[in-house]
Amino acid sequence: MEYGEYELEERIESFIMKRCETEQCDFKQEWHQKAEDLIKDIVCFANTVHDKDCYLVFGISDDYQIVGMTKPRRKQADIIDTLNKLYFAGDIVPKVELHTIFLDGKEIDVLIIKNTDFTPIYLKKPYGRMKVGCIYTRIGDKNTPNDDNAEYHEIEMLWKKRLGLTKSPLEFIYDSMNNKLNWNEYEESWYHIYKPEYVIRTYWDDDECSDNRRRDEFYSYSQLNELTSFMRLDIMANQTVLEGFQIVCLDSGRLTIPVPEWGYIKQEFNPYDTISYKYYSNGTKRYTLLKFMYDHENREERYAYRNLMKVVLIFDSENERFAFEDFITYYFEEFKDRLAKADKYNYIETESKKKTEVYREYLNTGFILNEMLREYRSKYEDE
DSSP: OOOOHHHHHHHHHHHHHHTSOOSSEEEESSOOSSHHHHHHHHHHHHSOSSSSOEEEEESBOTTSOBOOOOSOOOOHHHHHHHHHHSOBGGGOOOOEEEEEEEETTEEEEEEEEOOOSSOOOOBSSOBTTBOTTOOOOEETTEEOOTTSOOOHHHHHHHHHHHTTTTSOHHHHHHHHTTOGGGEEEETTEEEESSOTTEEEEEEOOTTSOHHHHTOOOGGGGGSSSOOOEEEEEEEEETTEEEEEEEEEEETTTTEEEEOOEEEEEEETTEEEEEEEEEEEETTSHHHHHHHHHOOTTSHHHHHHHHHHTTTSEEESOHHHHHHHHHHHHHTHHHHHHHHHHOOTTTTOOOSSHHHHHHHHHHHHHHHHHHHHHHHHHHHHHHO
16 A cells, blocks of 8 residues: 555554564664665565565664664665565565655654565575575564574465465455456456456346436536446355445446445534535555456546546545545635535536535535645645
8 A cells, every 4th residue: 555654654653652573563773784684674574474564664762762863874766776686586576665754853764565465585596694595584573584494384374375375255355356367357247267266246236126226326427428327246255245335337337336435524613514525545445346347448437437536535545534534624614615616517407406406516515625635635745
């Protein structure tokens, strides 16, 4: 996942408050003097069984005080260049990101070692004191020594991670959705190429009458053709339904995606004055399904998707959604003023005057909130 600066600061502060190093986080007061020691730490963190990113945090003393750094620091490009020059088995290179954040007025470097399923990672040519074929991992706050190898059961778990055997069927399916090449489409459903017992199935719900199938929502009118229908989607393993979603077919079937969620923002001193809007949030199952179902290479889908996202919000994370809702609560009156002047979607017409008024308000609300979300991000990035 991508990290906003605010979210990363919160995450690192939570690690510091625990006052211990773990399989996910290690603290250093300064950067490693030798590149080989840094690479060893990166490889150990990449070879962890959990499904989380790991963090090397620089500028923290041994007693977990935020002290900043005084010695020369490393650049992301140099670290990546060093990694790419090494000979990893299968050419599987650990992925890293370097961020600089401010805590207590001091600069802190955070090297994120991205989670990977392609474990174990090991060298096919020696580097520094790291040996060929040795698997180095991290258990608790300890790395495997340079002249040793991970324990047998640790290596076994790393191979199980690669094969997807450490995850529940539902976790495996959602992770596999990030790579559409894992799936074959067949009669408006998908099955996993290597695990065909995993199926994503779409269908008309026989319990719903045809009138319910052919209804619309306010965002239907963001499209060239407001004709809308609703279906069901089940995520299945061995013919057992693990999870289900309602999906919407927009623009007369050109775009089929999971229904967006409702969000609500209440006026601070009047909880009955509420802004209602639709959204997706990165990092959620619904968003994973959205990206899986949406084909950005299809011109008609892309056009319908862009029209939809003018009135539906997409957040980078749930943390961003919470922060943005607080932001709108603070600027509630400004939002109301802008909504009163908004007329972008005042051209739409429905079968009744009341419905038209409600839909116009929802459409203009989504459009203005998207404008304010861009302003919020710009303001945040500038600070």
